[in-house]
Amino acid sequence: MRVYVGIDDTDSKRSMCTTYVGAVALRRAESLGARRLDHPWLVRLNPNCPYKTRGNAAVCLPLEVDPSVFGDVWRAVIETVEELADLESGADPGVVAFGEDARPGLRRFYFRAVREIVELEEAMELVRTFAIAHWGYGEMRGLIGATAAAGAVKETLSTFELLAYRTREMWGKERLVDPESVKEMDRAYRGVTFDNYDYEKGEVRVTPHTPCPVLLGIRSVRADVLTGALTLLRVNEPIEFFEVYRTNQATDIHYVERQVQSVRPLESVVVRGLVAGRPRVIPGGHVLLEVSDGTGEITVAAYEPTGEFRRVVERLEVGDEVAVYGAVKPKPEGLTLNLEKLEVIRLRDVYAERAPRCQDCGRAMKSVGSGKGYRCKGCGRVDPNATKVRVRVEREVREGVYEVAVSARRHLVRPLWLQASSGSDACAV
Ligand SMILES: [Zn+2]
Structure with a gap:
């Protein structure tokens, strides 16, 4: 039988990573006779979710399991989560298994979990109706992401990430990856892998900065190049093992088109409108401006970490036509859109x-x-x-699409070169 095992919320800000728990569980399931139907899935959910630990990632293991061993496989997965999840630091893990026939009924929930804030009760309803098995700890909030991951729509999982894990004695220590080798790998695999290095800031992007078991991650649009890319990296510490995930990263599927009047906090939106107030630079180097679409006006912010991107925002004039992409945050002064991408549609004379x-x-x-x-x-x-x-004054900005610095880019945001090379985005539901 085909089983989709979703796992979420095993980590805390302090340690662990759900992908590691999933990868270990996958290996144990395989040793009991389960076979992979696909790469494991690394499913990014709403990046604005207030409960998220870091990247708001859940995992799904698509498996072919003989019904006679499903019980053993299920127990092995739960034991892995119990063993590895950071239960003392507030992780509320959830694990759920759905059959192939249940997946169409989870589709809508998946998109909502990427784009909105969904409640535990909605996940529980689906779990009670469709799941083969489920398990949760504490408040069981992990069942939200676990259900969404198991219901992920495969067409939206169009990129890959190789994650290499550290041996336990290295957890929490500095990652020993030679930065020059990251640039060499980036040059050798440009156009296939992405976000390896931030040349604007001179910063390695394959290594995270958290005390979790992840040593490094290489993102790509093809699975078959990733082990070759890994061999180009000079890694001066042991790699426990690595896994290649299929992901919805870099797909833009978190965005919904909204008029200003219907923008809601904690969504990621695209708003088209006119620049309604002159851009202003505030202490810290952040750039703010107002955008109006006739239904209302929203403050748009390009924060300092977005880098040179701010120079474009700064040069906009009242009346320029733009599309702004970003996360909507509630602020004391009203809703603010944190810019992730900017399209300058038409510059006013x-x-x-x-x-x-x-x-x-x-x-x-x-x-x-x-x-x-x-x-x-x-x-x-x-x-x-x-x-x-x-x-007529020569404008210092050109029409076109602009993106934030690589180091400020969120997991779900599609890099511009990828957008250009693959045509329309994967946004269609
Ligand atoms: Zn004269």
């Missing part, structure tokens, strides 16, 4: 008033006083009827 040029010699003229005309700075000619002229 901007004019400035300048002194006229002399009709005789072509040089600049200077006002001789209000309403008294202009005198040429070159030949001295006075023209009492000359007035200021309106000239």
Whole structure:
């Protein structure tokens, strides 16, 4: 029988990683006779979820299991979660198994868990109706992500990530990966792997900064290149094992199109409208501006970590037509959209008033006083009827799509080069 085992909320801010728990459980399940139907799935859920630990990732293990050994496989998975989950630090893990026939009934819940805040009771309803088995600890909040991961729509899982894990004695210590080798690997696999290195900030991106078991992760659009990419990295510590996951990272599926009036907090939205207030730089180097679409006005923020991206935001003018992509956060001053991506759809013509040029010699003229005309700075000619002229100012920004620095990019956001190379996004439901 085909079984989709969802696992979530095994980690805390302090330690562990659900992908590690899933990968260990997968190995134990295989030793009991379960076979992989696919790569394990690393499923990113709503990045704005207030309960998330870090990346809000859940795992699904798609398995072919003989019904006679399902009980053993299930127990092995639960034992793995009990053994590895950080239960003392507030993890509320959930594990659930669904059959193939239940998956269509989970589809809508998956998209909602990526785009909205869903309640535990909604997951419990699906678990009670469709699950083959389920297990939870504490408040069992993990059943939300576990159910969503098991219901993930495969067409949205269009990228891959190789995750290499550290041996236990290295957990919490500095990761020993040679940064130069990361750049070499990035050059060798450009156009296939992505987000390996932030050249704008000179920062390695394959290694996380958390005390979890993950040594490094390499993202790609193809699964078959990942082990080759790994061999190019000079890693000066043992690798316990690695696993290649199929993921919904870098797909933009978290965005929903919204008018300003219907924007809700903790969603990731796309709003099209006009720049309604001049961009302003606030202490810390953050850039804020207002965007209006006729139904309302929303504050849009490009924070300092977004890098050079802010220079584009800063150069927008009132009346420019834009599409802003980002997470909606409730702030004391109202809802704020934290920019992840910006499309400059149409730049308004901007004019400035300048002194006229002399009709005789072509040089600049200077006002001789209000309403008294202009005198040429070159030949001295006075023209009492000359007035200021309106000239179009060259804009310092171009129409197009802009993205934040690699190091500020969230897991679900599609990099621009990938968007360009693969046509439309995977957003269709
Ligand atoms: Zn002149």
